[in-house]
Amino acid sequence: MSDVVIIGGGIVGLACAYECAKAGASVTLLEYGKTGMQATNAAAGMLAPLVEAHEPGPMFDIGAQALAEFPALVAALESQAGFDIELQLDGILKVAFTNDQLHELRERRSRLASAGHQLELLDAAQCHEAEPRISDRIIGALYSPSEGSVSNQLLALALERAAILHGATIQQRAAVTGFRTSRERVTSVRTAEADVACDTVVIAAGARSGQIAAKLPHRPPKTEDRRPPLPVHPIRGQMIALGGMSTPIRSIVWGPDGYLVPRANGIVFAGATVEDVGFRRRTTQAGLQQMRSMANALVPQLAAAKHLFDWAGLRPATPDGLPMIGPVPEWPNVVAATGHYRNGVLLGPITGRLVADGIVHRDWSNVPADFSPSRFS
Ligand SMILES: Cc1cc2nc3c(=O)[nH]c(=O)nc-3n(C[C@H](O)[C@H](O)[C@H](O)COP(=O)(O)OP(=O)(O)OC[C@H]3O[C@@H](n4cnc5c(N)ncnc54)[C@H](O)[C@@H]3O)c2cc1C
Structure with missing residues (x-):
């Protein structure tokens, strides 16, 4: 019992x-x-x-x-488990390619400010200073310094x-x-x-x-x-791991069609599709191609990165x-x-x-x- x-x-x-x-x-x-x-x-x-x-x-x-x-x-769990959980709160750059997207980021920034969270709006030059390898087509970004990732x-x-x-x-x-x-x-x-x-x-x-x-x-x-x-219903997400080049980005870069997450070992995760396909949990050529294009659009150098592996999962949605x-x-x-x-x-x-x-x-x-x-x- x-x-x-x-x-x-x-x-x-x-x-x-x-x-x-x-x-x-x-x-x-x-x-x-x-x-x-x-x-x-x-x-x-x-x-x-x-x-x-x-x-x-x-x-x-x-x-x-x-x-x-x-x-x-994480500190409590690390001391109990005896290993590092790779918490990295290094910031997230949410980028815009168009004026409409930039406008949306500005509005988001004021909504967050009224809730007590101060995020920074960066112009194109500041974006490239923060992440030198991002696309020249990026015209600005919202920078959130306190967010990040964990393994x-x-x-x-x-x-x-x-x-x-x-x-x-x-x-x-x-x-x-x-x-x-x-x-x-x-x-x-x-x-x-x-x-x-x-x-x-x-x-x-x-x-x-x-x-x-x-x-x-x-x-x-x-x-x-x-x-x-x-x-509860499943919503599939497909992702790719890209590697084989020296760390191309330092922090998470999030674009209108997906995001890039650098992991502690130098691999970059590119994701993710959002698909209502029932319980089919396999990757598709179309989905992986979509993620590859999204990654290249954010960081053009990633076109030369190796496709190390890919996977899909089912998000529990309501x-x-x-x-x-x-x-x-x-x-x-x-x-x-x-x-x-x-x-x-x-x-x-x-x-x-x-x-x-x-x-x-x-x-x-x-x-x-x-x-x-x-x-x-
Ligand atoms: C591609 C992708 C990217 C994502 N990225 C993020 C992210 O960056 N940040 C974030 O916060 N979230 C992210 N998510 C969402 C996150 O992964 C899920 O919300 C979370 O993992 C759900 O956890 P869970 O424990 O509810 O489900 P699961 O991890 O699916 O666990 C459910 C468990 O129940 C078990 N189970 C099922 N049926 C039975 C049964 N009959 N008997 C016993 N056990 C059973 C399964 O085997 C499974 O192990 C992402 C999801 C996907 C797919």
């Missing part, structure tokens, strides 16, 4: 495992394959709530808070190590196939091997979260218009683009922690903390109402 059973070992499930175990709960995490190998492995690792946000609101607020919490979290793979691994240190059990290759329920409560989570009894279950299965939630029995039985309790964090309607001991779409690396750790507060301390007050799974019921 576990206090908390978590379904899914991506960054969100691992963060929930770490925070719940740290708060004193007994935790079992069940992972279909190998932890951290789905969307979490596919991500670019950017921590970019300021340059990514379109409007002020709960998504912006939680993103800014998550970013602010990263240095302390998403190492962060996931560190969360897993730290969760285990706090007593969590992580089961790999433990595909969840269903639930045992009694009235409105889940009493155990089923895998092919065993039933794992629990007080509370957390659905953190990324793009598959809706499919898992659909295994909860219908209540009331089989109404005609019953919507899935967690409407109908309104906001995550779902909190109890699932009609199932008081089932908690959703999913739907983080393009921001799961940034928001995974803070989600873990909010879920632990909710489950262990029975305090959901810090979760914005807009993130409640009940908004779709």
